Amino acid sequence: MHIQTAAVHTLRDFEHGAVVPPVHLASTFELDPATEDGAYAYQRGANPTRAQLEQVLAALDGARHGFAFASGMAATAASLSTLEVGDEVILPASVYGGTYRLVDLVLPGRGITGRFVADLAELTDEDFTPATRAVFVETPANPTLRITDLRRIVELAHRHDALVIVDNTFMTPVLQKPLALGVDIVVQSATKYLAGHSDLLAGAVTTDDDGLADALRLAQKAQGGVLGPQDSFRLIQSIKTLPLRLERQQANAEAIVEHLRGHERIARVWYPGSHSEEEARLHDAQATGRGAVLSFELADGLDRVAFLRALRYPAYAVSLGGVESLICRPATMTHEAMTPEGQAAAGISTEMLRLSVGIEDLADLLEDLDQALAAAG
Incomplete structure (x- = not known):
């Protein structure tokens, strides 16, 4: 089957x-x-x-x-x-x-x-x-x-x-x-x-x-x-609905990655395969998709708190994989048990944000991200 x-x-x-x-x-x-x-x-x-x-x-x-x-x-x-x-x-x-x-x-x-x-x-x-x-x-x-x-x-x-x-x-x-x-x-x-x-x-x-x-x-x-x-x-x-949900979430995430990669208010975007061409090749050889989680940093000078408060749809909360989009700050939320030195060794910056993309309408998510980025300063 x-x-x-x-x-x-x-x-x-x-x-x-x-x-x-x-x-x-x-x-x-x-x-x-x-x-x-x-x-x-x-x-x-x-x-x-x-x-x-x-x-x-x-x-x-x-x-x-x-x-x-x-x-x-x-x-x-x-x-x-x-x-x-x-x-x-x-x-x-x-x-x-x-x-x-x-x-x-x-x-x-x-x-x-x-x-x-x-x-x-x-x-x-x-x-x-x-x-x-x-x-x-x-x-x-x-x-x-x-x-x-x-x-x-x-x-x-x-x-x-x-x-x-x-x-x-x-x-x-x-x-x-x-x-x-x-x-x-x-x-x-x-x-x-x-x-x-x-x-x-x-x-x-x-x-x-x-x-x-x-x-x-x-x-x-x-x-x-x-x-x-x-x-x-x-x-x-x-x-029973896992494959259907994940299909929609992944499609949304792929579009959001492309949108943020070219955005002047985004300093960096992380997603599966973004580290190098070799990692992209490896991932494609062992998986059939890139999932629905990405991480990013705002450009220098932008207010992270203002950005997060302005978001209407992604909730500022830990966890991932739900039908609703969630955003968190790994350094102080999911990985707070690690020392600052351990976080640095792992490549986790204090400004990194992790976004779990849900099944909402893509246009609404993109519009929300843009208005929150505009509110960041």
């Missing part, structure tokens, strides 16, 4: 001829007293509605296994819980602030080390030590939109028996399928594009590896960060 069909028809043949799945709210399930067997026992371990969502998540990624968590960070934490005491994970310096916080402040207490590098494109065999057990990748990176060659990282990491974990939130399975490129684990903040309406928290993990699936299943049961049945049902329903 094509992905739009899979988004709608992965789940079929419900009881009573219903065309949408039921919601199973039960926290516990009756077992056979003689054998103590049953398909389900307790909601934290498994729930029929969550199981249906996990089937959809796996189908979209072309994966053998899918797992639903209570948030994107719960999904990321579960993927990194596959590491053990003494292990090291390599990450890009520009990694999402929540992931940075987890690796910088929490994992060291569990005996796991994180090493942040300025550019994964420069990673070589010499950067791997016997302790290096994983490479964590965002491509496009958040918020610099830098591109990492997934095939190269997979070959390099696997040569050293290290896992490759990819945060695919910006691309979703609609635009990029890392597992097909040899990646071991894919995580997503399902809060973003999968849910798409800024109204629920959720995380997704997929893998083709049976052993990793067992570890992720244990993380669900032992740590308890699972998605409840009502939010699982709502996410199943939201995913």
